[in-house]
Amino acid sequence: xxxxxxxxxxxxxxxxxxxxxxxxxxxxxxxxxxxxxxxxxxxxxxxxxxxxxxxxxxxxxxxxxxxxxxxxxxxxxxxxx
Numbered sequence: 001x002x003x004x005x006x007x008x009x010x011x012x013x014x015x016x017x018x019x020x021x022x023x024x025x026x027x028x029x030x031x032x033x034x035x036x037x038x039x040x041x042x043x044x045x046x047x048x049x050x051x052x053x054x055x056x057x058x059x060x061x062x063x064x065x066x067x068x069x070x071x072x073x074x075x076x077x078x079x080x081x
Contacts, residue, residue: 028059029067036071045079048072 032052039048052068059065 025059025061025064028055028061028064032064032068032071036075039075042079045075048075 032055035048035051039045049072052072056065056068
């Protein structure tokens, strides 16, 4: 009986860790979108590009990377003149 409660507790802790990771990733995704919306110059774009590349390397999360690359792609088209 004690082993069952121990397993339940371990599973609960694992679920909590995953939920915390997901909420942090969601905040990072919103931050990427916010910073991308503030980019108005080519210099700001270059700074944003460096920041995003560092972010992708730091978090190594597929969702963050995908959102970041979408914003980078859109901004590259805007500032590629």
